[in-house]
Amino acid sequence: MSAVNRDWTSHPAYIHPAYKSTVLRGPTKPLVPLAATLSEITGPVYGHDAVGELDSDLTKNARKNGEPIGERIIVAGRVVDENDRPLPNTLIEIWQANACGRYIHIVDQHDAPIDPNFLGAGRCVTDAQGRYEFRTVKPGAYPWGNNHNAWRPNHIHLSLFGADFTNRLVTQMYFPGDPLFEFDPIFNGVPAGARDRLIARFDLDITEPEFALGYTFDIVLRGPKATPMED
Amino acid sequence: MKRGQTPSQTVGPFFAYGLSPEQYNYPFGSIAGGTLVDDDTEGARIRVMGQVLDGEGTPIPDALIEIWQANAHGRYNHPADDRQDNLLDPNFKGFGRVGTGTRPDSAFVFDTVKPGSVDGRQAPHLNVVVLMRGMLLHAYTRIYFADEAEANAADPVLQSVPAERRDTLIARRDEHMAGQVYRFDIRMQGDRETVFFDV
Numbered sequence: 001m002s003a004v005n006r007d008w009t010s011h012p013a014y015i016h017p018a019y020k021s022t023v024l025r026g027p028t029k030p031l032v033p034l035a036a037t038l039s040e041i042t043g044p045v046y047g048h049d050a051v052g053e054l055d056s057d058l059t060k061n062a063r064k065n066g067e068p069i070g071e072r073i074i075v076a077g078r079v080v081d082e083n084d085r086p087l088p089n090t091l092i093e094i095w096q097a098n099a100c101g102r103y104i105h106i107v108d109q110h111d112a113p114i115d116p117n118f119l120g121a122g123r124c125v126t127d128a129q130g131r132y133e134f135r136t137v138k139p140g141a142y143p144w145g146n147n148h149n150a151w152r153p154n155h156i157h158l159s160l161f162g163a164d165f166t167n168r169l170v171t172q173m174y175f176p177g178d179p180l181f182e183f184d185p186i187f188n189g190v191p192a193g194a195r196d197r198l199i200a201r202f203d204l205d206i207t208e209p210e211f212a213l214g215y216t217f218d219i220v221l222r223g224p225k226a227t228p229m230e231d
Numbered sequence: 232m233k234r235g236q237t238p239s240q241t242v243g244p245f246f247a248y249g250l251s252p253e254q255y256n257y258p259f260g261s262i263a264g265g266t267l268v269d270d271d272t273e274g275a276r277i278r279v280m281g282q283v284l285d286g287e288g289t290p291i292p293d294a295l296i297e298i299w300q301a302n303a304h305g306r307y308n309h310p311a312d313d314r315q316d317n318l319l320d321p322n323f324k325g326f327g328r329v330g331t332g333t334r335p336d337s338a339f340v341f342d343t344v345k346p347g348s349v350d351g352r353q354a355p356h357l358n359v360v361v362l363m364r365g366m367l368l369h370a371y372t373r374i375y376f377a378d379e380a381e382a383n384a385a386d387p388v389l390q391s392v393p394a395e396r397r398d399t400l401i402a403r404r405d406e407h408m409a410g411q412v413y414r415f416d417i418r419m420q421g422d423r424e425t426v427f428f429d430v
Contacts, residue, residue: 005429005430006236006368006429006430007235007236010235010236010237010238011236011238011239011367011368012238012239012240012367012368013367014366014367014368014370016367019241019365019367021364021365022365022366022367023286024285024286024287024365024419024420025285025286025291025363025364025365025366025419025420026365026366026367026419026420027370027419027420027424027425027427028286028420028424029396029424029426029427031427031428031429032391032392032393032396032426032427032428032429033391033428033429034371034388034391034428034429034430036430037349037350037353037388038307038311038312038349038350038353039299039301039307039349039353039356039358039373040358040430041311042299042307042309042311042312043299043309043326044263044299044309044324044325044326045308045309045310046262050262052260061259062258062259080234082233082234082235082236083233083234084234091262093249093250093262094249095245095246095248095249095250097245103245103248104248104257105244105245105247105248106255107244107245107293108244108245119248119257119258119259120248120249121248121249121252121257121259122249123262157240157242157243157245157246157249159242159246159249159250164309164311165299165358165360166371166430168297168360168369169237169239170239170240170241170242170362170368170369171237171238171239171240172240172241172243186240186241186367187240189240189367190238190240190367191238194235194236194238195238197235197236197237197238198237198238198240218234218237219237220234220235220236220237221236221237222236
């Protein structure tokens with residue numbers, strides 16, 4: 001079996017000039033092919049003991065004197081490989097802006113309120129069926145300095161470890177119908193045919209009565225794990 | 232039915248409180264940091280540090296560097312490495328993660344052990360993932376060690392790299408620092424651009 005590599009029809013290029021910071025930061029020389037060795041078919045393992053009880057509930061995990069402000073949402077889905085096989089015990093870490101579009105990060109200078117009861121960070125580990133669920137508030141849009149009047153669409157950042165280090169994925173989840181999609185060079189850095197995979201789907205089955213809207217977002221990592229190349 | 236891979240997006244400028252909160256003093260626990268060892272970990276202690284430099288040679292203050300490595304015996308703490316002849320070290324996981332924003336020189340610093348050879352053919356190395364604002368997908372590289380010249384010369388991955396670029400994958404001993412300190416700068420672009428792998 002050969003290694004399953006990144007699918008370059010799915011992923012952005014390193015240099016995407018509309019996203020200006022890529023111009024001086026993306027590698028420019030051709031990548032050197034690397035056949036999978038033991039180093040590539042292994043990777044950090046984080047089980048359910050790595051996450052705390054409230055880690056996946058961002059509406060509760062940073063409360064100080066009340067509930068976070070904003071529209072509560074539930075984000076749930078499955079982590080699978082390209083053959084739709086569930087990937088259990090997969091660590092997902094997320095971070096996001098608050099409902100006003102402000103990150104708690106010290107370098108975020110956007111003049112929107114910080115919410116004392118919301119940090120915006122969470123994590124969970126997928127169950128035996130590859131399922132995960134987060135509770136949070138819907139992040140706001142926010143301006144950034146890429147170009148005049150640039151605004152990021154509402155999004156949640158996600159980081160995943162798959163079965164091995166080659167399955168590492170950092171991505172962003174967006175919400176359906178966002179009017180900012182056509183203007184966002186980060187979203188549009190993805191090949192056109194793959195952009196839809198970054199947009200969650202409103203899901204009445206996940207929506208909880210009298211509590212919160214639900215969104216489904218499945219995450220697809222690479223295909224079957226590679227085995228080391230013999231000579 | 233094949234499902235398409237979820238596309239990568241940038242880690243952005245604000246990953247610190249989600250991915251390395253303790254390093255940046257945010258009130259959330261970290262799953263990993265720059266110190267991979269404790270008092271009971273087996274093996275020779277090393278420090279690996281360096282800057283991440285953009286196309287103009289400017290140190291990048293908002294990159295995130297992750298390393299994955301075998302222990303001092305050359306064994307990975309992962310089920311796919313099931314060799315009986317290489318010992319697991321219960322006090323070594325092998326994963327480290329550091330952002331570059333917390334030091335004046337924007338360097339990353341890992342305190343770890345020098346890995347053993349993982350399969351008798353590969354020279355000791357660290358596997359590295361590079362993420363930052365301004366990259367829409369992460370890059371893979373490796374860190375080898377200058378004082379393993381013989382093993383490096385036989386390493387099949389290093390040998391697959393064009394000879395004139397191999398040097399970009401080799402960490403140098405910093406003799407000015409106390410202890411066993413290796414310097415490894417990651418150059419994103421330019422004449423000495425670090426080799427990044429397609430894996």
